[in-house]
Amino acid sequence: MQVIDDIAALNGTDVLSCRFEGLNFDGMDMSDYRFELCEFQSCSFTGATLEEACFVKCKALQADFSYARLSEARFEGCNLSLSRWVGSDISDAIFRDCKLTGAEFRDARALGVDFNGSVLAGAYLRQMNFRKCQLEQIDLSEADLAGCDFREATFERCRMQAAHLATARFEGADLRQADLGPLSFASAACFKGAIISKAQATELLRGLGVTVL
Numbered sequence: 001m002q003v004i005d006d007i008a009a010l011n012g013t014d015v016l017s018c019r020f021e022g023l024n025f026d027g028m029d030m031s032d033y034r035f036e037l038c039e040f041q042s043c044s045f046t047g048a049t050l051e052e053a054c055f056v057k058c059k060a061l062q063a064d065f066s067y068a069r070l071s072e073a074r075f076e077g078c079n080l081s082l083s084r085w086v087g088s089d090i091s092d093a094i095f096r097d098c099k100l101t102g103a104e105f106r107d108a109r110a111l112g113v114d115f116n117g118s119v120l121a122g123a124y125l126r127q128m129n130f131r132k133c134q135l136e137q138i139d140l141s142e143a144d145l146a147g148c149d150f151r152e153a154t155f156e157r158c159r160m161q162a163a164h165l166a167t168a169r170f171e172g173a174d175l176r177q178a179d180l181g182p183l184s185f186a187s188a189a190c191f192k193g194a195i196i197s198k199a200q201a202t203e204l205l206r207g208l209g210v211t212v213l
Contacts, residue, residue, distance in 0.1 A: 001039070141181075151193075170194035 001017050007025070013032055019039040029049040040060040049069045057077045066086040073093045081101040085108050092112040104124040111129060116136040120143050127147040136156045144164045152172040161181030171193030180191070180200065188204050
């Protein structure tokens with residue numbers, strides 16, 4: 001893997017198997033760039049333009065994408081744990097099979113974002129709009145989902161154990177294939193208006209001390 005410590009060393013928009021150490025991409029226009037099998041060590045993309053850029057099997061732990069423009073960007077099989085996306089525009093961006101553990105999306109514009117197949121455990125996703133979305137195989141365990149709009153969304157093989165759900169909306173959401181973790185009367189109140197399975201309803205009743213025969 002080639003180590004690059006000077007942005008001027010970049011040659012073209014297709015970048016393969018490079019390691020970037022401590023580089024500052026802040027404010028740069030990197031639209032349509034394609035990075036594959038690259039590592040970004042302590043790099044910053046604050047305010048950068050990355051519209052329709054593509055990252056494939058890259059590692060960017062703790063990378064800072066705050067206030068970056070990432071509409072229609074694509075991340076495939078990337079490790080983006082503890083990354084920051086504060087105030088960024090990730091509208092219609094795709095994060096497919098990515099690891100986003102502990103990522104912070106505070107105040108991000110995220111209409112149409114696709115997180116399917118990704119791990120967002122412990123991530124900050126407050127007030128994101130997932131209305132009518134098809135959510136597939138997303139790990140939202142312990143994520144901060146306060147104020148999120150999940151109305152009429154469909155959850156398939158998603159995990160939501162111990163997620164923070166205060167003021168989140170689930171009217172018409174289909175949660176039958178979601179792992180909601182242990183259900184109590186208090187936690188079930190967060191899912192008001194949602195559709196749950198018979199097994200989930202039975203577990204809820206057991207949490208209330210009701211025996212189901």
